[in-house]
Amino acid sequence: MQHSRFTWIITLCAGSATAFFTSGCATKTETAHAASNAPAGAATDVPGALPGIHVVSPLPSGEWTVPAGDLANTRFSTLSQINTGNVANLKLVATMSTGIPHGHEGGPLVVNNTMYVVTPFPNSLLALDLKNPTGPLKFQYDPHPKPMAQGKACCDVVNRGASYGDGKIVYATLDGQVVAVDAQTGKEVWKTPLGNVDIGETITMAPLIVKDRVIVGNAGGEMGVRGWDAGLDLKTGKLVWRAYNTGPDKDVLIGPDFKPFYKKDQGKDLGVSSWVADQYKHGGATQWGWVSYDPELDLIYYGTGNPGVWNADQRPGDNKWSITIFARNPETGQAKWAYQISPHDAWDYDEIMENVLIDMDWQGRMRKLLVHPGRTGFVFVLDRETGELLSAEKFMPPTNWAKGFDLKTGLPQVDPSKETHQGSTTHDICPSSTGGKEFVPSSFSPRTGLLYIPAHNTCMDYGGVKANYIAGTPYLGASVTMKPGPGAGQGMLIAWDVKNAKAAWTVTESPWPNYSGVLSTAGDVVFYGTMSRMFKAVDAHTGKALWQFQTGSGIIGNPMTYIGPDGKQYVAVYSGIGGWMGAEALPALSADDPTAALGIVGAMKGLKSYTGPGGTLYIFSL
Amino acid sequence: MHERMLLSILLLIALCAAGCDRPPTETATDGAPPAVDIPVGPMPGPGQFPPSPQNPYTGNSVALSEGRQLFVNYNCYGCHGGHGGGGMGPSLRDATWIYGSSDAHVFSSIAEGRGQGMPAWGTKLPQDQIWKLVAYIKSMNTPNEPDAPVQK
Secondary structure (H helix, E strand, O other), X not given: OHHHHHHHHHHHHOOOHHHHOOHHXXXXXXXXXXXXXXXOOOEOOOOOOOOOEEEOOOEOOOOEOOOOOOOOOOOEEOOOOOOXXXXXXXXXXXXXXXXXXOOOOOXXXXXXXXXXXXXXXXXXEEEEEOOXXXXXXXXXXXXXXXXXXXXXXXXXXXXXXXXEEOOEEEEEOOOOEEEEEEOOOOOEEEEEEOOOHHHOOEOOOOOEEEOOEEEEEOEOOOOOOEOEEEEEEOOOOOEEEEEEOOOOHHHHOOOOOOOXXXXXXXXXXXXXXXXXXXXHHHOEOOOOOOOEEEOOOOEEEEEOOOEOOOOHHHOOOXXXXXXXXXXXXXXXXXXXXXXXXXXXXXOOOOOOOOOEEEEEEEOXXXXXXXXXXXXXXXXXXXXOOOOEEEEEEEOOOOOOOEEEEEOOOOEEEEOHHHOOOEOOEEEEEOOOOOOOOOOOOOEEEOOOOEEEEEEEOEEEEEEEOOOOOOOOOOOOOEEEEEEEOOOOOOXXXXXXXXXXXXXXXXXXXXXXXXXXXXXXXXXXXXXXXXXXXXXXXXXXXXXXXXXXXXXXXXXXXXXXXXXXXXXXXXXXXXXXXXXXXXXXXXXXXXXXXOOOHHHOHHHHOOHHHOOOOOOEEEEEEO | OHHHHHHHHHHHHHHHXXXXXXXXXXXXXXXXXXXXXXXXXXOOOOOOOOOOOOOOOOOOHHHHHHHHXXXXXXXXXXXXXXXXXXXXXXXXXXXXXXXXXXXXXXXXHHHHOEXXXXXXXXXXXXXXXXXXXHHHXXXXXXXXXXXXXXXX
8 A cells, every 4th residue: 555655655746856856745754754763954855866766764964963964874975065076176074094004995974063983893983073084083982892702703803883863873883782872972871781702793794773772683693693683772771672683483573464476485483494403593584784774665675694603514494584685674673574585594694784765667667676795796686575586687797606586586596506515515616605795884875876886706616514512602514715807897886777777887996896885975986995096086977087096004984975064065085995895904813714704815915015005094184 | 491402503613624534643632731820911929920821732733723714613703804804803914912922821811801892612622622723823924834825
């Protein structure tokens, strides 16, 4: 029923982009989409948006209050002071070192003329007064996570950011806690322990605040933990619900509302029966990526990670609900639908990537889409009301583990010669476990209809080994050596034409993967960083290089933009190499072991000579 | 209890895998000296450190191979890299030794664990297995390293 109502709104408003966004329509949609933590001045109207493309959640126009800027994860800003005509004049206005030689993922928030950044372990929250960004900190909050957490996090001691709501900055600490800090005073309001770091449960993702819920998930899929997402009460931090991503329906919060689209995902307690014995208890399916929210359908969306143990022969079955996209009610956590992208994963293709929510014309009919550029090398387009797979096309050309997807069954057409098994090594699987892209989030511009995907081209040799579960130690059973993929350049910015399911253009980066998030703006500028220390701006229509700036360390963070107290537009980004793909640049790694850091060192040998670690925040303006 | 039983079984399997089909002369676990407390930091004031125990398996190629197998069986490779190049934990094949490079220091790091996440394996493993792990780790990047990484 909601779908037909939506169609009606579109029919009424469509015709031209201008007509679509005239006041009557905009008012109607804004009312329908109002969210309690929508940023001040947030807008759903995008001047110059293509006809038939509709924004689901209010877009950032001055502040940046949630990790992606908006709840729908477009990472698109309506600001246009900085545009294709003047971005060449962008200048550095402030910098700040964090003093931490580890991966700086995520990005800043801006609320009430204050910028907030979370550091990697020890997860300090730094607040800058934007009225005086070169002056002293407004405050620093230190949560003092357990030092032991550093050795339990699979892929560097990273943190992917915070969310703002109800006067609080909320984020997670590496040792499995969630903290809420008063945004004005820097005082801790509440702290909720959720994960057991003794057994390897960490939290690295950026929680999303949806109304009065904080949505957060765990990490530790390499340690044999059991994945979950949780909903906390924003006021008190109290745990309201926890939905495991493996196990019996009652644990997964699967009830009468659960209506998965495909037969393969229907049935009772699949989270138990798709595993051998009690393997689901160590079955991974963690959630260390991004959460999105559709205010109209009142559903959150997220994807789950790899099944545990990595060695697929030790866990026969579909291994639900690993590598799965879930739609849930944010208040109760109850599942609405689930779509398992890849049953019985044998490559560590976590699919915790961003789910970008867009309403657009799809093959002649307006549909509510969920666009998921995946580690598997495919861009998945789903109907986010039902979970139906509408399209799955390769964005990373060498992808060879599957030929494609059967839209009738929702299943991948796996190439048996690329399956991995215990006791043998499978060669030249593309992409590598790090995927055609990783957690680094893409950005969608309603003005171009393009999804800007930070991508990488690596392949791998994967040997299966029997693994023993010993709590608090890695649970892998794999010897992996990654290597650069075929073709020039490991890094790409792919401008993906969502409607036509193909690349419009690609900027190739050499020699390293694109491992930073992307920002697009109404000024038709796309910002991203490279591991070789460049922060870049390109034309959103053509990919033409417009500006670049060399930072002190490789960029794996996410750029964002805001309006300062002086009314001017600013752009900010973290630099600081590390994370999984950047591990080779850290001093505690040896490049002569290609299997080091879960195999990534084989693909990244030499990164050290391009960048050393060390985190710095950079702020630019005209 | 369940996990403890499981671990005991694993230990038996590991011991068996490591030693069952070896000539007895090469696998002698008797005579391995007991570990002594090895200070990690410098000693204050006058005096000398107690003599450091030596690894009975240094240069024993069979023990090195067993150490390599234990390194896999106990999931050491998951943190420290398939061939000790590092990852969640630091590299073991470079020249940096955070807690000391002597055999006894490496033994102590394995047995006692370290504060940034290294488990205290002395609570679970017999000493001779720890010494074999030490022997394997100290062989990395030397001609004696078993199953050395293939360079491309």
